[in-house]
Amino acid sequence: MSDEEEIAFREMFPLVIGALIGITVLLIVVAMLIDSRTSANGVYIPAGETRTSVLMERLAPIGQVQYGEPEEVAVVEEDDAPVDPRSGQEVYDQVCAACHDTGAAGSPLLDAADEWEARLEERGFDGIVQSVIDGMGAMPPRGGDQDATDEELEASVEYILEEAGVSW
Ligand code: HEC
Structure with missing residues (x-):
């Protein structure tokens, strides 16, 4: 590198670093803004739900053990679909x-x-x-x-x- 090039480099270097830091900070701020709108304490809240409903869903038991007689289960009739009437x-x-x-x-x-x-x-x-x-x-x-x-x-x-x- 010639001296001139060296000087030019030293002038440019802080500018480039500064610009990169600026962009990084900007991205962090944008990310925080998006996060603060869609989540609370790291819990993602889809539109239409509340923090409580999301947590209840997460904490719900995955199954139940049942003793004794099984409960009546509604049986879905398979032939419910309307059929074209016959002549x-x-x-x-x-x-x-x-x-x-x-x-x-x-x-x-x-x-x-x-x-x-x-x-x-x-x-x-x-x-x-x-x-x-x-x-x-x-x-x-x-x-x-x-x-x-x-x-x-x-x-x-x-x-x-x-x-x-x-x-x-
Ligand atoms: C198992 C034999 C049998 C089948 C199958 C049957 N019928 Fe009949 N049907 C009879 C008999 C026997 C009578 C006379 C009953 C009496 O008068 O006591 C009768 C009577 C009738 C009558 C007169 C009813 C009245 O009020 O006088 C009509 C209308 C009739 N049937 C229509 C039908 C139609 C439509 C079908 C098909 C969807 C059908 N039947 C299937 C045996 C049958």
Whole structure:
């Protein structure tokens, strides 16, 4: 290094060090500011929580030992998801046809218009739908399909009446 370079270096050196110290102090101050807003005594407090709620969560027991009978556990039904309703014909084919296509156990046949008309006259449309829901004589409730909804059963009765050519 020449003398001139040496002098220039000695002039610059304190400036550079000074600037670095300045930046360091600035970063420390910024860090402290951020810390003081998000935590208390080193406990990080997420927005919407309090110092107490955070501490309670940390101190909560990780499990419990239970003696004696287990508590009742709520069982979640798996089939809760709503299923698209079946059409009247689908329900009829799957559930009702076994009897009403064959006349089993004295079931009125699908095409026995007189029979359906008489029942309609006696109880009305809603009445005969209710008979299917509740069951009647040899016909089990819901025609034996516990999963069939009221709407599906109503649609299947409509299907029967349409097929039999009975208006209501
Ligand atoms: C196990 C046989 C069986 C099945 C399955 C069955 N039914 Fe019936 N159903 C009968 C019999 C038997 C009767 C006559 C009952 C009586 O009059 O005592 C009847 C009567 C009816 C009636 C007349 C009710 C009234 O109030 O007079 C309707 C409507 C009917 N069924 C619709 C259906 C539909 C819709 C389904 C399918 C969801 C169905 N049935 C499934 C046997 C069955």
